[in-house]
Every structure is written in structure tokens, then in C-alpha cells.
Amino acid sequence: MAILHSHPFCPQSRFARLLLGEFGIESELVEEKPWERRVPFLEINPAGNLPVLVDDSGLVVPGAGVIAEFLDDTRGPVLADRRFLPQGVVERVEVRRLLDWFLVKFHEEVSDYLATEKIYKRFMPLELGGGAPDMSAIRAARANVRYHLNYIGYLIATRNWLAGDQLTYADLAAAAHLSVVDYLGDVPWEENETAKLWYARIKSRPSFRTLLADRVPGMAPSEQYENLDF
Amino acid sequence: MAILHSHPFCPQSRFARLLLGEFGIESELVEEKPWERRVPFLEINPAGNLPVLVDDSGLVVPGAGVIAEFLDDTRGPVLADRRFLPQGVVERVEVRRLLDWFLVKFHEEVSDYLATEKIYKRFMPLELGGGAPDMSAIRAARANVRYHLNYIGYLIATRNWLAGDQLTYADLAAAAHLSVVDYLGDVPWEENETAKLWYARIKSRPSFRTLLADRVPGMAPSEQYENLDF
Known part of the structure; x- marks a missing residue:
């Protein structure tokens, strides 16, 4: 299952949660307190910001905008005219x-x-x-x-x-x-x-x-x- | 010809200038002082930030990241293995x-x-x-x-x-x-x-x-x- 490192009240994390919901991607939410700057978290995302998606294959996708583009690249085309980043x-x-x-x-x-x-x-x-x-x-x-x-x-x-x-x-x-x-x-x-x-x-x-x-x-x-x- | 609204020492504008150079797109640089918040400029980009690309057809593309994605969408594929946002x-x-x-x-x-x-x-x-x-x-x-x-x-x-x-x-x-x-x-x-x-x-x-x-x-x-x- 995909993992989303996130915080319940981080607005960027909430955007990623909406995307996962809209795409129908099951994921486990792992709470991260970004101010703690935990080393294991910085190892997967040296920028230290939330959210970070780790997909089924283990690919690390950090940052709300990068996650949105990644989901469009990999799953956008099948949505056709319901695509959240339209074709035109x-x-x-x-x-x-x-x-x-x-x-x-x-x-x-x-x-x-x-x-x-x-x-x-x-x-x-x-x-x-x-x-x-x-x-x-x-x-x-x-x-x-x-x-x-x-x-x-x-x-x-x-x-x-x-x-x-x-x-x-x-x-x-x-x-x-x-x-x-x-x-x-x-x-x-x-x-x-x-x-x-x-x-x-x-x-x-x-x-x-x-x-x-x-x-x-x-x-x-x-x-x-x-x-x-x- | 394309127009790039930019400032010579705005780092985001410089990124767009490098892109236009690398893609071989001729453009006219129009200097904008973003702190002036000129109304005609805010009309083309309500966010008020630089740079803003206006392409040959008059399409307004505001923001360094949006310009990069736009150029990749429209001109990336022909660059093949020299694409600045690779295929994989x-x-x-x-x-x-x-x-x-x-x-x-x-x-x-x-x-x-x-x-x-x-x-x-x-x-x-x-x-x-x-x-x-x-x-x-x-x-x-x-x-x-x-x-x-x-x-x-x-x-x-x-x-x-x-x-x-x-x-x-x-x-x-x-x-x-x-x-x-x-x-x-x-x-x-x-x-x-x-x-x-x-x-x-x-x-x-x-x-x-x-x-x-x-x-x-x-x-x-x-x-x-x-x-x-x-």
C-alpha cells in the first residue's frame, strides 16, 4: 500500500489526501511533525517539507505539487475528460x-x-x-x-x-x-x-x-x- | 515574437530566460518592476509575480514553474533524449x-x-x-x-x-x-x-x-x- 507522510493540519498534506481520495488510491497516513526534523524523515526528503508520498513500488515523491504532477503523469490519461489536469x-x-x-x-x-x-x-x-x-x-x-x-x-x-x-x-x-x-x-x-x-x-x-x-x-x-x- | 515580462535580477526571470535560450525561442524581454504593482501588469498576471511569458499566440503563461511545464508540454517531446524534463x-x-x-x-x-x-x-x-x-x-x-x-x-x-x-x-x-x-x-x-x-x-x-x-x-x-x- 502507498504511504503518505503528512500532518492532519498541514494544508499541503490535505491537498495530497484529497488527490489520493479522488484517484481512489488506498494509502496509509503516517503522521510527521515537520518541526522535529527527524533524521529518518530527512533521509527520504532532504527538503524536510510535507507531504511525501511513497508509492507501492517504494518510489518517494516529495511535495504537494510534485505529487500532483506524478499522479497526472501516471494516472491522468485514463481519467480522460475527468482529468484533474486537463489535456489542452x-x-x-x-x-x-x-x-x-x-x-x-x-x-x-x-x-x-x-x-x-x-x-x-x-x-x-x-x-x-x-x-x-x-x-x-x-x-x-x-x-x-x-x-x-x-x-x-x-x-x-x-x-x-x-x-x-x-x-x-x-x-x-x-x-x-x-x-x-x-x-x-x-x-x-x-x-x-x-x-x-x-x-x-x-x-x-x-x-x-x-x-x-x-x-x-x-x-x-x-x-x-x-x-x-x- | 514571444514576450517575457521579467526583471534582469529576478532569479525566477533568469530561469525563464535560460529556458527560452535553451529551447531557441526568440523573445523580447520587457522589464517589469514587480514592486510597482502596475495595473496593466496585474491584469495579465493577478498574482503579480515574475516572470510572465506571452507566447506568439498571445497565451499568457505566468510563473517560472508554469512556464517550464508549458514548454515541456509543447516542445519537450521533440527534444527526445535531450528533454529537460525527461520522459521517465x-x-x-x-x-x-x-x-x-x-x-x-x-x-x-x-x-x-x-x-x-x-x-x-x-x-x-x-x-x-x-x-x-x-x-x-x-x-x-x-x-x-x-x-x-x-x-x-x-x-x-x-x-x-x-x-x-x-x-x-x-x-x-x-x-x-x-x-x-x-x-x-x-x-x-x-x-x-x-x-x-x-x-x-x-x-x-x-x-x-x-x-x-x-x-x-x-x-x-x-x-x-x-x-x-x-
């Missing part, structure tokens, strides 16, 4: 543009701050950066998320899914990252009904269920986190 | 792993700090963040570059090029980013002879010439910047 050149550019948007830009501006400050720091030892959250980082992330939510609403106002007519990696990446922010109650859904309806659609997919079942010990999710008709 | 699944994972390493990790830990603090800030107005460089950011980048240089040396000790037997996107990305650091004299080449010899090989490629001709107004390059046998 123009469509591929648009999906990858938005994939970068969420895996890099949204991560840097929103989800990494919130996951680190509000979740990871509760479990990190003080000497590795644990402790009280940095409120200025949280405020910055909360201001930034508004702009991203409006961008999602803007795209969805003219398209069925983020990158066009069909569900793609762009939707799965955006939703994976937003799901962490939503757990924390930091998505101002009331500000953009279009974005909210898009998220409700993607949240009701079977691949999302395991994400909605995750809990941070000692920290309840926001009220709407599990509610499919929020 | 295992090879593609390794090239993309290292591409991420340099476009994301090295950028975040080294080249973005140095380009911003030592170059961009000289030209940014004060109200957009210009002014004196932050010496603590420069010190952090200089400490980090050692570790990356050793990783390059470690890989090259057992392989002909970074990702394996042949030159790939991994080498072009690493060299593009290092070239900015090298202009500033911040690569401790004397610490790793193996990495230095690899860089000398890639620096002597014709695609590198336009990079070596660039100058920051009022700031001479380091002594070895243009020297092919440094």
Missing part, C-alpha cells in the same frame, strides 16, 4: 497557474501562518519555536484571506469550477488550504456567497470526509466546519 | 523535486532575500519598502547559501548533472538562482570545488551569455561573475 495546453496553464496560487501564494500569505501560529505552536517544544501565537501574523493572515476569498468568488462567478468547466487540481488545492483556515473559523464566508457555494460543493465530495473528521486535540473546530450545508 | 516517471519526480527545491526553497532561503535587500531596495521608493538593506536578512541568506552549495556538491559528486545523467530544468533553475547570488559575490565557491566545477560547466552555455551581460546600475558584479574559468 491552455487549460493546463490555467490549472497550474492556480495550483501555484494556492500551494505557494495562499500558503505564504494565509494558511501557513494560521496553521503554524494557531495549531503547530501548541505542540512544538519551546526551543523549536513553540509557545504563544504571534498575533500580528494571525492578523495579517486574516486580512489576506479576504482578498483570496474574493478572487475565488470572482473566478466562480464566470466559471463552473476555479479553472474552467470541470473540477481540477486548482479546486482541490484551494479547498484543502481553506479547510485548515475554516477549522480555525477564520474564513469570512458571509463576505462572499459565491465562494461559499463553491466550497460547499467541493466539501460534500467523498474525498473530503477524512479531512472533516480530523480534530486538533483540545481545540474544537468552528461551527460550520463539518456542516455540509453551512 | 522516476526521472520526472527527481527533476521536479529539485525544481521545487530551487524555485521555492532556495528562493525563500537565499536568492529572494539577497535580490530584494541588495538590489531591488536601491530602486524602490521608500514608501514601497526601499532604502537601506536589512543586514540580518543578508546574514541569514549568506549562512543558508553554504548549505545549498554543499547539497549541490553532494549531488554532483555522484551524478553528471543535478538530477542525473543529463542536463535538466533542475540545473537551469539552480544556476539561474545562483547567478544572482554570484553577481553579489555571496557564493562561497572556495568551500565546494565540485559545485564550482558544475557551475562553470553550466555558465559556459550560450544561453547564459545574456545573464552575464546584465549590470545593476552603479553596482559592479563580483570579480568572477563573467569569468568562465573562475
Whole structure:
């Protein structure tokens, strides 16, 4: 069976979990705390970041974007017109543009701050950066998320899914990252009904269920986190 | 003719310039100062980052990684065994792993700090963040570059090029980013002879010439910047 080294509240790991679910690939989740920088983990991924997929054959595929491309290379073509990275050149550019948007830009501006400050720091030892959250980082992330939510609403106002007519990696990446922010109650859904309806659609997919079942010990999710008709 | 919106000392732009050179694609370089956040530029790339390729047909391809994948999709197959993103699944994972390493990790830990603090800030107005460089950011980048240089040396000790037997996107990305650091004299080449010899090989490629001709107004390059046998 494939193994996914991941953390339940790492947004990049959540994207990979959605992909494995959508592709119907059975896998074992192995929890990794990236701040521990464990040597056996660094041996399989010297970059030290999550997630890392180890496939049936033992091939190590590190990083959310690399996993997405690997799955498209190896399993994309059989999905035909349901392919998450569609065949057409123009469509591929648009999906990858938005994939970068969420895996890099949204991560840097929103989800990494919130996951680190509000979740990871509760479990990190003080000497590795644990402790009280940095409120200025949280405020910055909360201001930034508004702009991203409006961008999602803007795209969805003219398209069925983020990158066009069909569900793609762009939707799965955006939703994976937003799901962490939503757990924390930091998505101002009331500000953009279009974005909210898009998220409700993607949240009701079977691949999302395991994400909605995750809990941070000692920290309840926001009220709407599990509610499919929020 | 294709247009590349870029900045002469943006490491991501330099990677795209190397790609266009290696693929033999004639293009016009249009200089963009990303800190100005010009509306006409944001209209073609709402993320606001460089580089952006506009191909002959007018298709907008934003971001270094997206441009690399686009060129591989459209022009990779004809390169056959000289393809910069080789055909094999295992090879593609390794090239993309290292591409991420340099476009994301090295950028975040080294080249973005140095380009911003030592170059961009000289030209940014004060109200957009210009002014004196932050010496603590420069010190952090200089400490980090050692570790990356050793990783390059470690890989090259057992392989002909970074990702394996042949030159790939991994080498072009690493060299593009290092070239900015090298202009500033911040690569401790004397610490790793193996990495230095690899860089000398890639620096002597014709695609590198336009990079070596660039100058920051009022700031001479380091002594070895243009020297092919440094």
C-alpha cells in the first residue's frame, strides 16, 4: 500500500489526501511533525517539507505539487475528460497557474501562518519555536484571506469550477488550504456567497470526509466546519 | 515574437530566460518592476509575480514553474533524449523535486532575500519598502547559501548533472538562482570545488551569455561573475 507522510493540519498534506481520495488510491497516513526534523524523515526528503508520498513500488515523491504532477503523469490519461489536469495546453496553464496560487501564494500569505501560529505552536517544544501565537501574523493572515476569498468568488462567478468547466487540481488545492483556515473559523464566508457555494460543493465530495473528521486535540473546530450545508 | 515580462535580477526571470535560450525561442524581454504593482501588469498576471511569458499566440503563461511545464508540454517531446524534463516517471519526480527545491526553497532561503535587500531596495521608493538593506536578512541568506552549495556538491559528486545523467530544468533553475547570488559575490565557491566545477560547466552555455551581460546600475558584479574559468 502507498504511504503518505503528512500532518492532519498541514494544508499541503490535505491537498495530497484529497488527490489520493479522488484517484481512489488506498494509502496509509503516517503522521510527521515537520518541526522535529527527524533524521529518518530527512533521509527520504532532504527538503524536510510535507507531504511525501511513497508509492507501492517504494518510489518517494516529495511535495504537494510534485505529487500532483506524478499522479497526472501516471494516472491522468485514463481519467480522460475527468482529468484533474486537463489535456489542452491552455487549460493546463490555467490549472497550474492556480495550483501555484494556492500551494505557494495562499500558503505564504494565509494558511501557513494560521496553521503554524494557531495549531503547530501548541505542540512544538519551546526551543523549536513553540509557545504563544504571534498575533500580528494571525492578523495579517486574516486580512489576506479576504482578498483570496474574493478572487475565488470572482473566478466562480464566470466559471463552473476555479479553472474552467470541470473540477481540477486548482479546486482541490484551494479547498484543502481553506479547510485548515475554516477549522480555525477564520474564513469570512458571509463576505462572499459565491465562494461559499463553491466550497460547499467541493466539501460534500467523498474525498473530503477524512479531512472533516480530523480534530486538533483540545481545540474544537468552528461551527460550520463539518456542516455540509453551512 | 514571444514576450517575457521579467526583471534582469529576478532569479525566477533568469530561469525563464535560460529556458527560452535553451529551447531557441526568440523573445523580447520587457522589464517589469514587480514592486510597482502596475495595473496593466496585474491584469495579465493577478498574482503579480515574475516572470510572465506571452507566447506568439498571445497565451499568457505566468510563473517560472508554469512556464517550464508549458514548454515541456509543447516542445519537450521533440527534444527526445535531450528533454529537460525527461520522459521517465522516476526521472520526472527527481527533476521536479529539485525544481521545487530551487524555485521555492532556495528562493525563500537565499536568492529572494539577497535580490530584494541588495538590489531591488536601491530602486524602490521608500514608501514601497526601499532604502537601506536589512543586514540580518543578508546574514541569514549568506549562512543558508553554504548549505545549498554543499547539497549541490553532494549531488554532483555522484551524478553528471543535478538530477542525473543529463542536463535538466533542475540545473537551469539552480544556476539561474545562483547567478544572482554570484553577481553579489555571496557564493562561497572556495568551500565546494565540485559545485564550482558544475557551475562553470553550466555558465559556459550560450544561453547564459545574456545573464552575464546584465549590470545593476552603479553596482559592479563580483570579480568572477563573467569569468568562465573562475
